Amino acid sequence: GESVGLHLPTLSVQEGDNSIINCAYSNSASDYFIWYKQESGKGPQFIIDIRSNMDKRQGQRVTVLLNKTVKHLSLQIAATQPGDSAVYFCAENLGSNYKLTFGKGTLLTVNP
Amino acid sequence: DTAVSQTPKYLVTQMGNDKSIKCEQNLGHDTMYWYKQDSKKFLKIMFSYNNKELIINETVPNRFSPKSPDKAHLNLHINSLELGDSAVYFCASSPPTGSGRSPLHFGNGTRLTVT
Incomplete structure (x- = not known):
């Protein structure tokens, strides 16, 4: 499958369970964060964003949680469905509208 | 009614050739981008244009030349293609916001394979 050789962090969950995907961002001055979902053969799709004042x-x-103290972002997906299977990316925006820096990505697999 | 559309979806070519990828957005956005996604799924920005003006130019070989004829279009021309250029190239756009923060809207990518 597509995951072979990718060496992405992976998360495998049962359908109906809650999923938590974690991300460590790099710059303490980043003030805007976005989670994207990328399905096979498609572009990243916006899920949710959060500003650093939240x-x-x-x-x-x-649900997105932001812990600025440890520079950590998480995405929680409730009642995970097979259609949630994808690669999930966090992205941070530092000081400019124009440059998003993406994290490594996590492959989520939902087992029926 | 695709918001950000790229052509072609697949591009297979030989080393040394010159090729172009086109991108159009019908969202009325002012800013457009090119990102490169490698085989490990890592996404990295290459260029950004705001109202036809180049505002981000990352460390990209000068064989890559973006062109924005108007704010709805951003094309990417690549000269003298090399094996290492094989990747998926994504076009994206974002709206103007007073706060300077908005998510990017991505196209579905162009998979470039250089043989």
Whole structure:
């Protein structure tokens, strides 16, 4: 499959379970963060964002948590579904609207 | 009604050739980007244009030349293609915001294979 040889961090969950995907960002001055989902053969798709003046933000079935003290971002997906299977990226924006720096990506596999 | 569209989706060519990838967005955004995704899925910015003006030019070989004829289009021309140029190239766009923060909208990528 597509994951062979990628050496991405992987997370495998059962359908219906909650998933938590973690990300360590690099720059303490970053003030805007985004989670993207990338399905096979497609471009990254926006999931949720958060500004540095917030610790938590919720969307539909997703929650993003930001811990600035340890430069950590997490994405929680409630009641994970097979359609959630994809590679998930965190991205940070430092000081400019124009340059997003992406993390390594985590491959989420949902088992039915 | 694709928001950010790239052509071609697949591009297979030989070393030394010159090729172009086109990108168009119908979102009315002011800023467009090219990102490169390598075989390990790592995404890295290459260029960004705001209202046809180059604002980000990362450490990219000068064989890569972006061109923005208008703010809805950003094309990428690559001269003298090399094996290491094989990757998936993503175009993206973002709207102007007063706060300077907005997510990027990506196209579905162009998979370039250099043989």
